[in-house]
Amino acid sequence: MITKIAWLHLRDGHILSTRSRGKDKYYLPGGKREPGETDEQTLLREIREELTVTLDPASLVFAGTFEAPAHGHAPGVLVRMSCYYAPRYTGQLQAAAEIEEVVWLSYRHRPDVSAVDQLIFDWLRGQNLLAE
Template sequence: MLVPEVLLNPKLIDKIAWLHLHEGKLLSTRSRGKDRYYIPGGKREAGETDEQTLLREIKEELTVDLQPTSLVYRGTFEASAHGHAADVVVRMTCYSAYYTGTLQPAAEIEEVIWHSYQHRPQVSAVDQLIFDWLRQQSLLAD
């Protein structure tokens, strides 16, 4: 039986994220009590696939429904986990997708904002890597 890597390495935080761009800006969120912005998404629950995790997390956090047939894998990024010990790493597996509904903060999300590259210092380390990658792809405005 295969054991998920996150169980073998408790210092790895496995997250799935939604990269949603509009007019050169990336959708970002801030949770209550947090000092950084994060790309929307979250941790998988036991037995969930990437798709199941992303659909659930985005519905919980932003009240919209991602269209499963439109999911496109965009990349996986790793960096030190913000607010954790130095040896804790977050792995962010990113997808883009179309959605239906109206974006609005829900659950622990206090703020929804659109970021350009100039907002890079306000996001977590792994999000900074994603900002750099999006800019290199000419997808994120300065």
């Protein structure tokens, strides 16, 4: 089981997503917890490293946890993604570290994201938060 923390950042029915160098799928921004980190610490660190912005910890709201087969891993390996909204941040969104591309996706891009992100896209669409 791989555990990750992700940022759900929506604007005008689109969700912020990223593609790492050498990857063929888009992933919601975030990443893996380092030893001793809380979800909040992990999310703040990963977003600062990947997108050069600082999330406002007071604006973090837990959205849900989703589980699916891990993209690019051996069969049977699962990823468990805990997702948070954080509408307030400082800085300008831009690709950094291993991130090659930052994009805004709608539901029609569902085939272009990882399996766990597809579940999240379905959930967001069901809440009328993600445009067709």
